[in-house]
Amino acid sequence: MDxxxxxxxxxxxxxxGDPSRAKVLLALAGGGALPASALAAEAGVSNSxxxxxxxxxxxxxxxxxxxxxxxxxxxxxxxxxARALEQLALIARxxxxxxLNADTRAKALLRARLCYxxxxxxxxxxxxxxxxxNDILTAEHTGTAGAxxxxxxxxxxxxxxxxxxxxxxxxxxxxxxxxxxxxxxAEQRHHLAxxxxxxxxxxxxxxxxxxxGRYRRVVHLTDGGREGLATTFGVDVGQIF
Amino acid sequence: MDxxxxxxxxxxxxxxGDPSRAKVLLALAGGGALPASALAAEAGVSNSxxxxxxxxxxxxxxxxxxxxxxxxxxxxxxxxxARALEQLALIARxxxxxxLNADTRAKALLRARLCYxxxxxxxxxxxxxxxxxNDILTAEHTGTAGAxxxxxxxxxxxxxxxxxxxxxxxxxxxxxxxxxxxxxxAEQRHHLAxxxxxxxxxxxxxxxxxxxGRYRRVVHLTDGGREGLATTFGVDVGQIF
DNA sequence: GCATCGGTTCGGCAAATGCCGAAACGTCCT
DNA sequence: AGGACGTTTCGGCATTTGCCGAACCGATGC
Numbered sequence: 220m221d222x223x224x225x226x227x228x229x230x231x232x233x234x235x236g237d238p239s240r241a242k243v244l245l246a247l248a249g250g251g252a253l254p255a256s257a258l259a260a261e262a263g264v265s266n267s268x269x270x271x272x273x274x275x276x277x278x279x280x281x282x283x284x285x286x287x288x289x290x291x292x293x294x295x296x297x298x299x300x301a302r303a304l305e306q307l308a309l310i311a312r313x314x315x316x317x318x319l320n321a322d323t324r325a326k327a328l329l330r331a332r333l334c335y336x337x338x339x340x341x342x343x344x345x346x347x348x349x350x351x352x353n354d355i356l357t358a359e360h361t362g363t364a365g366a367x368x369x370x371x372x373x374x375x376x377x378x379x380x381x382x383x384x385x386x387x388x389x390x391x392x393x394x395x396x397x398x399x400x401x402x403x404x405a406e407q408r409h410h411l412a413x414x415x416x417x418x419x420x421x422x423x424x425x426x427x428x429x430x431x432g433r434y435r436r437v438v439h440l441t442d443g444g445r446e447g448l449a450t451t452f453g454v455d456v457g458q459i460f
Numbered sequence: 461m462d463x464x465x466x467x468x469x470x471x472x473x474x475x476x477g478d479p480s481r482a483k484v485l486l487a488l489a490g491g492g493a494l495p496a497s498a499l500a501a502e503a504g505v506s507n508s509x510x511x512x513x514x515x516x517x518x519x520x521x522x523x524x525x526x527x528x529x530x531x532x533x534x535x536x537x538x539x540x541x542a543r544a545l546e547q548l549a550l551i552a553r554x555x556x557x558x559x560l561n562a563d564t565r566a567k568a569l570l571r572a573r574l575c576y577x578x579x580x581x582x583x584x585x586x587x588x589x590x591x592x593x594n595d596i597l598t599a600e601h602t603g604t605a606g607a608x609x610x611x612x613x614x615x616x617x618x619x620x621x622x623x624x625x626x627x628x629x630x631x632x633x634x635x636x637x638x639x640x641x642x643x644x645x646a647e648q649r650h651h652l653a654x655x656x657x658x659x660x661x662x663x664x665x666x667x668x669x670x671x672x673g674r675y676r677r678v679v680h681l682t683d684g685g686r687e688g689l690a691t692t693f694g695v696d697v698g699q700i701f
Numbered sequence: 702g703c704a705t706c707g708g709t710t711c712g713g714c715a716a717a718t719g720c721c722g723a724a725a726c727g728t729c730c731t
Numbered sequence: 732a733g734g735a736c737g738t739t740t741c742g743g744c745a746t747t748t749g750c751c752g753a754a755c756c757g758a759t760g761c
Binding site for chain 4: 495496497507508510511512514515529530531532
């Protein structure tokens with residue numbers, strides 16, 4: 220039936236396991252696409268060096284390229300790649316900060332960042348909390364006592380609210396799990412993922428509640444966003460920003 | 461609040477990303493503990509070489525050691541490590557088979573294997589299916605249309621059945637999610653994980669339905685197991701073995 | 702059509718890495 | 732106490748790997 224055999228885990232891991240390449244992947248973990256030169260700057264190496272790295276990442280199927288004239292835009296190949304990165308981050312030690320710049324950026328990432336295509340960090344967790352408190356999402360601890368399944372579901376009320384907000388839960392891409400969570404590596408708590416998380420995040424960007432930072436993965440909250448989150452979803456961002 | 465900053469993904473990935481070390485990790489992915497010499501044999505390198513590798517894996521927090529006299533038993537540090545390996549396997553290419561031995565082993569892994577502490581492979585998926593068909597587990601596609609949450613839960617009926625089988629869903633370790641699924645890298649479908657999956661698997665081993673193979677990760681189905689699975693859970697293993 | 706620009710390829714260098722055998726270490730057994 | 736055993740440490744070797752600058756390639760634009 221299935222021709223698949225043991226898989227070459229070492230090859231993929233080796234592809235990720237170089238500081239420069241990891242920086243590239245993390246820079247793309249915000250779901251965006253960047254040209255080789257930008258990635259070279261991000262990793263702090265020359266163009267020729269990054270080119271070799273990118274070739275390796277392509278070979279390992281971690282990235283894809285889109286040719287566009289003389290530009291080549293690289294992005295993560297699948298959401299599975301992003302998921303693998305998050306899973307590794309869950310195990311990894313915190314990295315010592317090397318510069319003031321890196322420090323402020325690290326702090327920004329802890330506050331609010333993109334986990335491929337949905338909101339993560341303290342803001343992501345706060346939104347997740349607020350959605351539950353306002354009866355938009357329920358944490359269904361189905362099963363009994365010990366055997367709790369931490370499944371999240373959209374309530375009927377939530378269905379209304381979300382539609383009013385501009386995210387129709389019925390019109391999400393089919394082939395992807397709608398409501399899903401992600402364990403936030405920094406907060407060790409859940410934030411909203413899946414198709415719904417992505418759609419909600421996209422809508423917030425569309426409404427200019429959120430803005431990309433200098434690094435796409437970093438997310439900034441606008442004044443409108445601060446107000447919108449408070450009035451629409453009851454998110455108190457006071458603790459975060 | 462939280463002192464965590466950007467994490468050193470590259471370091472962990474590099475630790476996994478060597479063929480010998482990956483073999484070690486995969487050998488331990490069955491949840492067992494092995495001494496250094498056994499791991500050396502598994503990876504096909506000398507004792508001195510494996511010692512260096514093990515030191516690296518310890519440094520990256522992927523393994524833990526238990527000293528026992530002149531033996532030292534190594535095992536995966538956390539379930540997160542196993543999860544990361546599975547996630548990487550989901551991306552990785554199938555590895556070309558090098559020997560007849562490796563081929564039969566690879567086929568055995570596809571049939572039935574341990575995913576750290578619960579059953580995976582075709583058998584794992586078959587059990588998962590049967591549990592649902594027999595109303596022991598329900599796939600609650602909560603939410604509407606597009607926003608389906610694929611949460612699994614134990615039914616009241618299932619609660620009875622499982623208790624009768626010797627797995628009390630109320631007495632599972634608290635600190636772990638009870639009902640959980642895992643995407644099987646070979647089958648691309650769900651198999652049962654979490655505390656319940658682990659308990660169920662353990663019980664099957666206790667009843668001698670399952671037996672460890674030469675490699676702990678490989679699982680063999682006994683005659684009793686074949687019958688037990690059929691009568692108790694309605695699993696048809698005809699297609700698999 | 703020629704200069705420019707983004708990107709890859711090539712050559713060469715320095716550093717890191719995997720590997721082994723020999724030796725050292727600590728534990729167990731007699 | 733002495734020998735066997737499982738494991739780690741050390742020294743040395745061959746290979747791989749990351750890095751850069753220079754040259755090259757193809758698309759763009761004046």
